[in-house]
Amino acid sequence: MGAGADPLSHPARLRAANLTRTLVCLALLSLAVAVLALVFGRAGERIAVQMCVNVAAVVALGVFCGNTGIVSFGHGAFMAVGAYLSGILTMPAALQASSLPDLPAFLAGHELSFWMALPVVALTGLGFAALSGSAIARLAGASAAIASLGLLIITHGVGIAAREITRGSQTFFGVPRIVDLWVAFGAALVFILIARAYRESAQGLFARAVRDDADAAAALGINPARTRFVSWCLSGMLCTVAGALYGHMLGAFSPASFYLSLVFAHVAMMIVGGMASVGGAVAGVIGVTLLQDSVRQLEGGATVLGVTLPEVFGLTTVALGLAILLVIWLRPSGLVGAFELGPGAGARIFERITRRTHPAPAPARVPPATLRAEGLSRSFAGVKAVAGVSFEAPTGRVTGLIGPNGAGKSTLVNLMTRQYAADGGRTLIGDIDLSALSREEIVRHGVSRSFQNLRLFRGLTVYENVLVAALAAGHRRGQAAAIALRELQAFDLGGLAATRADALPYGARKRLEIARALAQDPAILLLDEPAAGMNPAETDDLADRLIAVCEARGIGILLIDHDLRFVNRLSDWTVVMNRGEVIAQGKPEDVRADPAVIEAYIGRGRTAAIAAKTEDVAKPIQQGATP
Amino acid sequence: MDLILQQTINAISLGGVYAMLALGLAIVFSIVGLINFAHGDIMTFGGYGIFLSLAFGFPPVAALTIGIGAAVVMALALERTAFRAMRGADVVILLITSFAVSEILKVLFQNGISARPVPISLPASWSGTYQIGGATIGVVPTVSILVAFGSLAGLTWVLRRTATGMAMRAAAQDLEMLRLLGVRANRVVAVAFALSGLLAGIAAVIWTAQRGSVDPMMGFFPVLKAFIATVLGGLGSLGGAVLAGFVIGALEVMTQAFLPDSLSPYRDAIVLGLVIAALLWRPDGLLPAANANRS
Numbered sequence: 001m002g003a004g005a006d007p008l009s010h011p012a013r014l015r016a017a018n019l020t021r022t023l024v025c026l027a028l029l030s031l032a033v034a035v036l037a038l039v040f041g042r043a044g045e046r047i048a049v050q051m052c053v054n055v056a057a058v059v060a061l062g063v064f065c066g067n068t069g070i071v072s073f074g075h076g077a078f079m080a081v082g083a084y085l086s087g088i089l090t091m092p093a094a095l096q097a098s099s100l101p102d103l104p105a106f107l108a109g110h111e112l113s114f115w116m117a118l119p120v121v122a123l124t125g126l127g128f129a130a131l132s133g134s135a136i137a138r139l140a141g142a143s144a145a146i147a148s149l150g151l152l153i154i155t156h157g158v159g160i161a162a163r164e165i166t167r168g169s170q171t172f173f174g175v176p177r178i179v180d181l182w183v184a185f186g187a188a189l190v191f192i193l194i195a196r197a198y199r200e201s202a203q204g205l206f207a208r209a210v211r212d213d214a215d216a217a218a219a220l221g222i223n224p225a226r227t228r229f230v231s232w233c234l235s236g237m238l239c240t241v242a243g244a245l246y247g248h249m250l251g252a253f254s255p256a257s258f259y260l261s262l263v264f265a266h267v268a269m270m271i272v273g274g275m276a277s278v279g280g281a282v283a284g285v286i287g288v289t290l291l292q293d294s295v296r297q298l299e300g301g302a303t304v305l306g307v308t309l310p311e312v313f314g315l316t317t318v319a320l321g322l323a324i325l326l327v328i329w330l331r332p333s334g335l336v337g338a339f340e341l342g343p344g345a346g347a348r349i350f351e352r353i354t355r356r357t358h359p360a361p362a363p364a365r366v367p368p369a370t371l372r373a374e375g376l377s378r379s380f381a382g383v384k385a386v387a388g389v390s391f392e393a394p395t396g397r398v399t400g401l402i403g404p405n406g407a408g409k410s411t412l413v414n415l416m417t418r419q420y421a422a423d424g425g426r427t428l429i430g431d432i433d434l435s436a437l438s439r440e441e442i443v444r445h446g447v448s449r450s451f452q453n454l455r456l457f458r459g460l461t462v463y464e465n466v467l468v469a470a471l472a473a474g475h476r477r478g479q480a481a482a483i484a485l486r487e488l489q490a491f492d493l494g495g496l497a498a499t500r501a502d503a504l505p506y507g508a509r510k511r512l513e514i515a516r517a518l519a520q521d522p523a524i525l526l527l528d529e530p531a532a533g534m535n536p537a538e539t540d541d542l543a544d545r546l547i548a549v550c551e552a553r554g555i556g557i558l559l560i561d562h563d564l565r566f567v568n569r570l571s572d573w574t575v576v577m578n579r580g581e582v583i584a585q586g587k588p589e590d591v592r593a594d595p596a597v598i599e600a601y602i603g604r605g606r607t608a609a610i611a612a613k614t615e616d617v618a619k620p621i622q623q624g625a626t627p
Numbered sequence: 628m629d630l631i632l633q634q635t636i637n638a639i640s641l642g643g644v645y646a647m648l649a650l651g652l653a654i655v656f657s658i659v660g661l662i663n664f665a666h667g668d669i670m671t672f673g674g675y676g677i678f679l680s681l682a683f684g685f686p687p688v689a690a691l692t693i694g695i696g697a698a699v700v701m702a703l704a705l706e707r708t709a710f711r712a713m714r715g716a717d718v719v720i721l722l723i724t725s726f727a728v729s730e731i732l733k734v735l736f737q738n739g740i741s742a743r744p745v746p747i748s749l750p751a752s753w754s755g756t757y758q759i760g761g762a763t764i765g766v767v768p769t770v771s772i773l774v775a776f777g778s779l780a781g782l783t784w785v786l787r788r789t790a791t792g793m794a795m796r797a798a799a800q801d802l803e804m805l806r807l808l809g810v811r812a813n814r815v816v817a818v819a820f821a822l823s824g825l826l827a828g829i830a831a832v833i834w835t836a837q838r839g840s841v842d843p844m845m846g847f848f849p850v851l852k853a854f855i856a857t858v859l860g861g862l863g864s865l866g867g868a869v870l871a872g873f874v875i876g877a878l879e880v881m882t883q884a885f886l887p888d889s890l891s892p893y894r895d896a897i898v899l900g901l902v903i904a905a906l907l908w909r910p911d912g913l914l915p916a917a918n919a920n921r922s
Contacts, residue, residue: 071719135903138910139858142662142718150903153851154896161892264730271723313742314734321727321734328724329712445694 003430007494010463011481012355014498015144015344021342022196025279026189028341029055032286033185035101047183051289054183056191058269062281063195064203067204070141073263074132074148077155078236080258081128082121084159084166086244087175089117102164106382114178114248118241125240129233137229140214143300144228153264159255166255179245187245193276198234199340202471207231209457209468216455216577220472220520229320250504263315265292268320272327274334276459279341288323295319301497338459339500345461346498359489360482364556366523370394371447373426373485376415385411388425395523398546400571400588402564403520404601409560410452415530417442417449429524436623443473446523450513450530452560456501461487462512463497468521487515491545497517511545518549524556530596531566534558539566541600546570552563568592630633634884640768640833642876643775647830647867648853649860650782651823653868656817657799657916658856660718664725665705666763666853668732670846675736675833678841687749696837696875702824706817714816736843744840753836771833778829779869782822786865788823791818799863822830852879859902861912870913875902 020482035054036044040241049111059086061075066525078099088096093109100108112116136147160169168621207227210215214224228585245474254551265288273284280371343349386408393399399602403409414420416427418439426435437445457465466487470480488494491511496504510530517525530546531539550557561567568588584591591597633724648666653665676697680690709728713721717849770775798805798815806812827846834849835841852866856875860867877900886894906912 068718071722135907139906141862142656142722143858143906143912144863145719145722146662146854147903147906149851150855150899154903157899158893172872179906250652264726267723267726275719317730318734324723324727325709326718328720328727332716332720364770546709559764581910 006354006356007488007497008356008358009354009487010345010485011357013350013353014463016350016353017343017345017347018200021279021340021395022193024342025192025196025282026287028279028282029192033181037181044503047289047293047332049179049181049184049249051285052188053179053242053249054179054289055188055264055285057239057242057284058266058281059188059191059278060235060242061196061266062270062275062278062502063198063238063521064235066276066281067199067207067211067231068228070144070228071267072148073145073267074136074151074260075235075239075266076263077152077244078125078128079262080155080159080255082125082240082243083253083258085124086117086121086174087247089120090114090176091174094599099174100164100167101475102601104164105164105363114176118244121244122241122571126178126233126237128240129236133229133232133236137232139223154257154260155269156259169251169256171254175247175251177248177251177589182247184245190244192282194238199278202477203227203230205464205468205471208459212457212459213455215419216451216457218439219443220469220516221440222297222439222472234371240452247468251595253568255260259419264317265320268324271334272323274336274338275338276333276338277340280334280336283336283341284334288320290321291314291323305482320627344498359486359487360479362486362552366395366446368395369430369446369523371416371524371556371558372428373412373416373425374428376412376422376427377424378411378415378420378422384580386415388538389574389577389580389582393524393556396554397573398550398557398559398571400567400574401558401560401577402567402574403577405473408575408580410528412577413526413560417447421593437494443522447526448517448520448522449526450517452527452528452532454509454513456509456512458502460499460501462493462499462504465501465512466519466615469516473520475618483519488521490518491515492547507534510534511542522555524558526558529562530559531563533572539563545571632759632762633764634880636764636768636772638845638877638880639873640771640775640879642873643772644830644849644874645876646777646834646855647778647826648850649827649868651857651863652781652857653863653865654795654862655820657793657865658795659710659714659721659816661710661909662718662854663823664722665732666823666827666845667703667850668729669698669701669842670831670834670850671843672701673828674747674835674841674845675740677832677835678747681747685910691832693830695825698828698831699821699824702820702827703817706820711813731910732844733808736873738775742843744842746840747835748839749836753829767836771837774829774833778826782826785822791815791916795819827900849883855902858904859912861915862916863916864912867912867914867916
């Protein structure tokens, strides 16, 4: 971050940085291809073609893996579909009649050019991806990875079984070898452009937000399964096209060509370079290709420095495996790291860009509405965490929700935002029943929340964290940027716009969560312990900012905190919970004097002595540990 | 009727192998978050242990015991050399680590022993049959069912009734906390790997007894099914892994027995397709693992 960087220029600088990063990827590949083709002659050119096709395949793989954080082993399946389909559509009709006599009629005798076949191949890939993605995208993490392995095995099995189309496990030959250096290089460049554009698009940001924290993304209205589905479909379609290129490069192949060894090589390239970025995919392919081709020289036995090495079958596999292990041990996020290759928006070279985006004006005062809990209940294994809780949180008011540890406050918020399903009761805003909606739909009815344990999108910058919320609320890019700047200003985060969220100091992280929730223009904001862990100065500052936001926008806040001083300063109405039930509610000064409240906090016996001086109640509770 | 009885025996015997492998995967996953791709190679190593000890003239029973021991040793060796350094890393990183380890081990098997299947000849009397009410039942499938159920019952007892088992279940909840309580976490993890190796070794014995040979990919294919079983059962759920292992075994035998010949090459694809369809219906698996994430 440059000293004195103007936060209002950040969107323009980010655009410039994103463009630069795309150019860095393109330049890196161009350099590698130029060196191979110009220095090493014919052999180098052959390696360069292979490298470019691998770049296309790995970049396509990374569209899913990089944006969702899920390793896919299923991409060999798409490559196989692409290679066989494109091969069948383009092969000479006479050759086809003799080598594939039982081919179904609708596939036979087309003899298209590669470019004519390409749209068919791409659309078929998209259809196949939509079909398989409807199952796989519903899974997350390791389950999805294994299901994608299942897809690979299924496709491999079908490829061997469907003899009339694929010649079974025999070699499938006669595919026109039209992929020369220019085709391969051009394809790799186009793939990089598409992958970079997707990564920085709204959908790409949503997918990366889900990757970093699915619950927080869902609370912003992003459907986690849908982001995985979209990424899977685009990635599958690109992989199918890459498979066609691979097929037209080889000319002859069999189902085994697209099975585990190819998948292993591609996953290795992606991991070695860095799964999270397009630059990582490109760097990984280049690095691993060079490693593979050097080791391949030794595989058939060679003499190095006078020592004769024995012939070792599978030496390239061992080298790849060791490369993966070394990279994972030394640099777990790959050679490029967790961020995109190239300078970020805070880099010094972008300081001269001064085009400013004006922050959006404060939104119009929200129309009056009331968030109502009606008899909400939830038990965990017999423990009644929340039992028949009813209260109201209207707009234009800060409603404080206090109670000792384990009173059920956070559970209550989780019930109201559908993070958990309630056993009984319901939550209403106006006359809309939120209990009947999914957790992604809550925010569309004007209810946003922050989380007790920080849930930021670690792999995004401060600016992107807020931007993604504004985009999820349905704003277009320009408007979303203006809203993001407004919220960053309101919470004094403008100077940190280009900083990665996980590099922020604690207090700033807390503020960022609130800014992110406010970027969705909520009518009611649920804040779950926003001041926990802050020092008194930070707490006061936060209170000032919340009061300003509340007054300017007329929103309602449901404020949960242990810090009674903080809650009392802000709230106009206080609800007190203990053991899952509301034990008192009313104006803060009345509640403070309520003997039941004091008893809940301090215990019986000392009640009378303390009742007179309630301010002291705050101190011991403030220091209580957060569950 | 006879056919049904025979196929049931076959289904349970195959399901038992998948269940043992899936349980071994699930034990390790629930404690250290590792989906062990190299589990198949542990099983293969057990198979080679049997082959080598027979080749050195050990009697069959001793050879089988050595094979099981070899699998345990391999599991412990992998834990110590490759996975301990990665403890606490992301699930994806661990998955890829084991993927790389697995590929390296396969190349070592190919170069060190043979890329082709090597025969394992057990006494002919072991592969006999017996009759129940007109049905011919193989000895090996019967014994393998008994062994599988015995192993599963024994493991359940270990997990539920012994201090080590209790520590392992606690470790599945929170390894760091267990360490703070003064339990030696490394030992608990090592025991988990040893148990998964033990189950893989027993699976190797049953598998080689039924097929009569070992090759570098021997463990790979059954473990693929076991992977699918762990996901179908609910990743991290031990009961789910066992249940789904039997489900997949039953599906496989049923499709083999009742599918028309023209469709039989598609058998694996159909079984896996059914499993993925089941995940559409229950994305968290048949018996989901308890999840204690707080927001």
